[in-house]
Amino acid sequence: MSKPIKKGNRLNDLRAIHDRNVVIPNRIRAAIATLLASGDEWIYELDFLKLSKPPIGCVDISKFRDGFVDYWAEMPSVNGKATMRRVWFATTKACLDWKENIGG
């Protein structure tokens, strides 16, 4: 098998390193993959941010979360407090099941 010939730095390589519109979604995908590999079916968002190395920032997740709506859900309050928590799921199936059955 012949070795692929390096054609030099491409624009996409540069985007993957310096374009936040590419970097952050990639980190989110990596975090989802880590979550899936861990065996956990879900995780709270604050912990989810740390699954990526380097971690995803809070401001960044708020900007790019909507691109992954099939992976997270807002948890209904059960203790009377106004604080809302988001949970990320390892698979879209688990997330959609949750939203259908619980309505988060």
Added chain:
Amino acid sequence: MGKSIADLKLVHDPATIIASLRAELVEARGVASSAEILREYVGTATLAVNELQLPKWVHEPKATKSPGVPKIMLSDLHWGEQVRPEQIGGVNSYNLAIARQRLRSVIETVISLCKILDPSMKYPGIVCPLGGDMVSGNIHDELATSNELNTMPTVLDLYRNLVPAIRLLADTFGHVFLPCVSGNHDRDTKKIWSKDRNHTSFGWLLYQFLVAAFAEDKRVTFYIPDGSDALYRIFNTRYLLTHGDQFRGGDGIIGPLGPVTRGEQKKNTRNAAVGQDYDIMEFGHFHKRMLTARLRGNGSLKGYDEYAADSNFGFEPPSQNFWITHVDHGITFDAPVYCDAIKRSRKTDWVSISK
């Protein structure tokens, strides 16, 4: 194992949470029901504000010429503790072998005294309060390192000795009534608990073993309240049995008499306010025989120990209180039952004056 959707539902799905709470409620009701069954089992389910429906023989003597109902209070046995005579000037010694001998001696002496008072032995029964501090317990470092046995084998050993003792009383007197309270040494907690005091006490556990041992014997009745005090009545005399560890303080002259008297006043006021008045409070804890019109302080089976010697408390031989409650007069005969066998003393005249 990872976090599953089921785990998430437990904390965020209202329907799952409600179902879980309902299950917990059912379980809690079950536990409450078990506690009720247990109280029924030990004969305290019919308590109206902590007062037991006593066996009939206590209220109505079967023979009016009977001197009354004898009572031997057993408390402060400190089973399992060791007292080394060389550390207290040789005035006392205590270990399991001595404890067994003393318990046997107390029971035999009670029977002997009762035979002297009424050779026909027409007693309606005998009351034998178990007043707590039944075992030494590992409640202090010095006890944990010096007790002859750890607490659980100690409980078993005491159980094996109390069963024949109670059986002998039942065989001799026909009926035995045993009100039981826990002591501070019986505890299984660092400090004594006010909540669940009895359920954290090896004394209470011992009493439950005894209840089981005499479950088929209708002659033996136990009264084990859930709280620290046992209120009962012999004829018309109302007794309150408590261990006595609630009374703290005292000084070198009057000893515990001050705190006990004050504590008894408070207790009586408290009880009177809710219709649980009593005439006489019986207690142990201080290892001091103390008798007043309203108080019956018990001695101990253990006797003088290193703590008493270090604190310069007065010497008192190991003893347990014995008395008779008469149907009309209340307490009549009142005597300490000395726990050690009689030592031969030098010969003296029965009465004499100094020369």
